[in-house]
Amino acid sequence: MIHRLLIAVALALTAAAAYASTITVLVQQTALRKRPQSYSPSVGTAKLGQKFESAGLEAGFHKTSGGYIHSSAVTERKVRLGSADSVGGSASSEEVTLAGKGFNAQVEKSYGQKNAAANFAAVDAMERRSVSEAELFAFLRAGGLLEGGSK
Amino acid sequence: MKRLLVACLFAAAGCEGLQRLNVSSMTGGRLDGVDLGKVAKGVNQARKGFAEISESEEYFIGRAVSAQVLSRYKPLNDPGLNAYAQKVMQAVALASDRPATFRGYHLQVLDSAEINAFAAPGGFIFVTKGMLELVRSEDELAGVLAHEVAHVAKKHGLKTIQTSRLTSAFTIIGSEAAKNYTPQQVTQLTSAFEGAVEDVVNKLVVNGYSRDKEYEADKFGAQYVKAANYDPGALKGFLARMQKAEGSGGGGMFKTHPSPAKRETELGSVSPGPAYKRSSERGRRFSAAVQL
Numbered sequence: 001m002i003h004r005l006l007i008a009v010a011l012a013l014t015a016a017a018a019y020a021s022t023i024t025v026l027v028q029q030t031a032l033r034k035r036p037q038s039y040s041p042s043v044g045t046a047k048l049g050q051k052f053e054s055a056g057l058e059a060g061f062h063k064t065s066g067g068y069i070h071s072s073a074v075t076e077r078k079v080r081l082g083s084a085d086s087v088g089g090s091a092s093s094e095e096v097t098l099a100g101k102g103f104n105a106q107v108e109k110s111y112g113q114k115n116a117a118a119n120f121a122a123v124d125a126m127e128r129r130s131v132s133e134a135e136l137f138a139f140l141r142a143g144g145l146l147e148g149g150s151k
Numbered sequence: 152m153k154r155l156l157v158a159c160l161f162a163a164a165g166c167e168g169l170q171r172l173n174v175s176s177m178t179g180g181r182l183d184g185v186d187l188g189k190v191a192k193g194v195n196q197a198r199k200g201f202a203e204i205s206e207s208e209e210y211f212i213g214r215a216v217s218a219q220v221l222s223r224y225k226p227l228n229d230p231g232l233n234a235y236a237q238k239v240m241q242a243v244a245l246a247s248d249r250p251a252t253f254r255g256y257h258l259q260v261l262d263s264a265e266i267n268a269f270a271a272p273g274g275f276i277f278v279t280k281g282m283l284e285l286v287r288s289e290d291e292l293a294g295v296l297a298h299e300v301a302h303v304a305k306k307h308g309l310k311t312i313q314t315s316r317l318t319s320a321f322t323i324i325g326s327e328a329a330k331n332y333t334p335q336q337v338t339q340l341t342s343a344f345e346g347a348v349e350d351v352v353n354k355l356v357v358n359g360y361s362r363d364k365e366y367e368a369d370k371f372g373a374q375y376v377k378a379a380n381y382d383p384g385a386l387k388g389f390l391a392r393m394q395k396a397e398g399s400g401g402g403g404m405f406k407t408h409p410s411p412a413k414r415e416t417e418l419g420s421v422s423p424g425p426a427y428k429r430s431s432e433r434g435r436r437f438s439a440a441v442q443l
Contacts, residue, residue, distance in 0.1 A: 026205070026206040026207075026253070027206055027251045027252060027253050027254070028253060028254050028255075030250075030251040031251075038245045038246055038250055038378070039245065039246075060248065070250050070251060072248065072249040072250065072251065072304075073250075073251040102208070102320060102332065102336075102340050103204075103207075103208040103211045103212060103320070103340065103344050103347075104207065104208075104211060105211070106332060106337060107211065107332075107337060107340045107341055107344050108211050108214065108215060108344075110337050110338070110340075110341040111215055111341050111344055111345060111348070112218075114341065114345065115215075115218075115219075115345070117222045118215065118218035118219055118222055119218050119221035119222045120214065120218045122217075122218070122221040122226050122259070123214050123217045123218050123221060123275070125226070126217065126221075126226070126257045126258070126259045126275065127254065127257050129233060129234065129237055129257060129258070129259075130237075130255065130257070131234070131237055131238050131241050135238075136238060136241055136242065136245070139238045139242070140242055140380075142432050142436075143289065143430050143432050143433045143436070144380075144428040144429070144430035144432065144433065145242065145379060145380040145381065145428075145430075145433075146380070147426065
């Protein structure tokens with residue numbers, strides 16, 4: 001009887017955990033959207049290491065008080081803060097890694113010194129090329145890919 | 152019964168959920184001889200493969216792989232074309248099951264007549280001028296780029312890294328969070344990093360992914376194209392054209408991918424979504440941007 005009770009409690013707690021959990025942003029920044037849709041307009045920006053309380057998943061998006069955030073950009077695992085000094089270079093604002101991780105700017109710098117032919121300057125130039133959400137949505141609308149106005 | 156309870160906990164919570172679920176507080180940390188804390192810890196320690204690579208580590212691996220690609224291929228300095236292709240790529244990436252990577256998706260057109268396209272971990276995508284010369288519409292371009300986005304979304308590049316390299320790196324790092332490593336640790340980590348980058352570059356540029364991974368990228372690519380309101384059928388038209396081009400010379404993508412005819416067959420029947428609309432603007436801007 002006690003075992004059955006334990007199982008019931010475990011299952012109930014698991015279900016509760018699945019629908020109310022703390023999530024941490026794993027990417028530099030990502031959109032908080034008005035609706036759980038990729039082309040829904042953003043209502044805010046979630047930044048690396050920021051935590052939210054998820055009220056549940058809808059169509060692959062966590063529902064938070066700040067808006068919907070895509071599940072691939074966050075983790076429900078515990079996240080440790082790392083030293084900002086360890087990651088300079090092109091990711092100087094990175095301060096969060098999961099525990100036990102170590103390929104960072106310090107390692108890239110060392111790799112670059114050993115591999116002089118590796119063209120990191122061209123990669124930096126590539127990374128500078130970006131398209132804002134407003135610009136992208138205008139492009140989509142003009143091409144008939146997004147119904148009049150963002151969804 | 153103890154084993155049944157442990158099995159139930161695993162099944163209900165999943166490995167990740169089990170770590171989140173404080174089983175110790177439910178049971179006092181022990182269940183008649185079974186230390187549930189140790190069970191959860193064991194699950195955590197057993198995961199040392201590609202799935203343990205963080206988003207930021209994937210980004211740094213992707214940067215180094217890209218730096219190697221860009222040492223072999225010259226980037227094409229055509230701001231208009233690069234910006235146009237970047238927009239089409241972002242459109243399908245946003246419709247994918249991984250719309251955000253650590254620092255986003257970035258595209259570079261390569262100044263090469265070779266018919267090829269690559270995707271490095273973290274969202275670095277490359278397409279050659281030769282490939283673009285074969286593409287006839289924005290919808291076809293969306294199909295080509297969605298295939299590459301799918302390689303990123305499904306982490307195909309990371310899966311090529313030998314587990315031993317990651318095990319080695321994770322052992323050096325131990326359980327500490329990121330910090331300033333000692334010179335000796337940096338040397339050891341660089342060696343593991345170098346090996347990981349080499350594994351991915353060899354797979355991308357020299358050997359190619361397995362056929363299963365290529366078919367998977369086609370399948371998910373077609374889904375992303377459809378979700379972005381492009382016509383996934385355009386990819387089939389492009390593959391048919393590629394099949395003809397294969398007869399006129401090998402190398403590039405033909406060396407590293409299954410035959411276009413086989414890919415077309417494996418892709419099966421695809422059709423646009425209900426919101427799909429033809430657009431003369433797509434044709435106009437494609438012609439304006441892709442003038443090679």
